[in-house]
Amino acid sequence: MFTKLKSSKLVQRILWTLLIMFIYMLGRSIPVTTVAMDTGVLAVMKTQTLLNNMAVVTGGQLSEITLFSLGIGPWMTGMIIWRFFTVFGMFKNLTTSQLNRNRMILTFLIALIQAFGLTAGATFTAVDIFGMTSPVLARILTMIFMITGSYVLVWLGNMNSVKGLGGMMIIIIVNMILSFFNNLGQYFSDNSFTGVELLVQIAIFATCLILLMMVTVVTYRAEYRIPVRRLGVSNHLTKDTYLPIRVMPAGGMPFMYGMTLMMLPPIIFSSLLSFFPENQILTYLSLNTGLSTLPGVLIYAVILYFLAIGFAYYNYDSYDIAKNMRNTGDYIEHVKPGKPTQKFIQAKINIFAQIGAVFVILMGAGPLFFIVGQSGKTSIALLISNVFIVISLMLTIIEQVNTLLNWRRYKNLL
Structure with a gap:
């Protein structure tokens, strides 16, 4: 049994993932020694823009400066900007190594x-390097x-x-789960409940969480199936052949990249304020671009919409789908192969891209409209989208595990 477990691809992958999770959890608790331990990092900014709540989906931790505070x-952000460049055909003549180098420069x-x-x-704490002591030097090191x-x-994630x-x-899953339990513990520690009240609160919270998880699973897996026929093949198995298009083509990507x-x-406005502290425009923008303000929520809703549409078209390319169907001999009944098939599939993608975008806005930005001006409740409003992110990512891992299990069943035939 030990030999089988040792040679199992699934076990090996699980052990590697556990090791990477351990390294990440260790690194997020290692403070940067050039910063004073009692520093209230983002003490003002956090209440205004709630960056710490948004950093959860990037693996970051902004309540204090640690080795992994920035997360991924x-x-x-670099991947989103890079995809924007590629839409307009920029950098299309670069080699793979040049593309990777440019993406890493953008990330830097x-x-x-x-x-x-x-x-x-x-x-910052005093840092003495070659006889030089300066807060600027300490900040550069930080x-x-x-x-x-x-x-x-990023290297650990690629590994x-x-x-x-x-x-x-x-990395995002681990950080979001840890943040969830921290926020839950903070909520119960900040509010005093009697024994009965505590049980009621837990029951209500658990019920809402289970219902939210059920809705997430159903909406994530729901798909529209286009019946497909294969040229020259006529048997009972062809009746189950179809082209699936998910009701939410973008999945949970808009939530993660939107935040x-x-x-x-x-962060940009805060950086500029350090150079121009009296600038009223920068001050207004820094105070009104967070998720607890109406302008910030509106901006977030617009970003969610465009990301939902963009990821839908990225995940489902009608040209590639129609081309592959033509090459394999598949076709849709009453639709000619080639350009007509592409237009037919694109029309379906357009419909579900809009449906998915509306759903994303309702789940992501909808709750935030009800708590505008109440920064203390933003973490609760973001819980809906955070649950969707975690569940969708977990379902992706489950699909990956099922693929490995199926591969193990058929490997003796190869």
């Missing part, structure tokens, strides 16, 4: 901006540690993609 946020620039903004209100930690996380389960997203993008403007 710079990488996620974003990490530099975030590290600079997050260290704006920190108190930023180097934070940027390095972000790159280490998990090759050898583990869940890829880069395992990642919402983190960048407040």
Whole structure:
């Protein structure tokens, strides 16, 4: 049995994932020693823009500066910006190595901006290097540690993609689960309940959580099936052949990348305020681009909509689908192969992209409209989208595990 477990691909991947999870949990608890331990990092910014709640979906931790405070946020933001470039055909003639190098440079620039903004209100310890002692030097070292930690996380995520389960997203899952239990414990510690009240609160919370999980699973797996026929094949098995299009084509990606993008403007405005502290426009923007303000929620809703549409078209390319169907001899009844098939599939994708975008806005931005001006309740409003993110990512891992199990069943035939 030990030999079988040792040679199992699934067991090996699970062990690698557990190791990477342990390294991440260890790194997020290692403080950067150039920052005073009692520093209230983002004490003001956190109440205004609630960056700490949004950083949960990037694996970051902004309540204090640690080795992994930035998380994989710079990488996620860089991927969104890079995809925007590729839509317009930019950098299409670059080699794979050049593309990777340019993406890493873009990630570095974003990490530099975030590290600079997050260290704006920190108190630094004295650092003596070659007889030089300066707060500026300590801040530079702090930023180097934070940027390095972000790159280490990207490397760990890529390593998990090759050898583990869940890829880069395992970092987000771990951070969101840890944050969930921290917020839950903080809620019950801040409010005094009697024994009966505590049981009622737990029962209500558990019921709502179970219902939310059920809705998430149903909506994530719901799909529209287009019957497909195969040229020259006529038997009872062809009746079950179909082209699936998910009701939510973008999945949970808009929530994760939407919060990642919402983190960048407040940090940029905070960084600019350190140079122009009297600028009224920057002050207004820094105070009104968070998820507890009406302008911030509206911006977030718009970002969610465009991300939902963009990821839907990214996940379902009608041209590639129609081309593959033509090459394999598949066709849709009463629809000619080629361009007509592409238009037919694109029309279906357009419909479900809009349905998915509306659903994403209702789940992500809808609850935030009811708590505008109440920054203390934003974490509760974000719980809906956070649950959807965790469940959708977990379902992806389950699908990956099922694939490995199915591969093990058929490997003797290969």
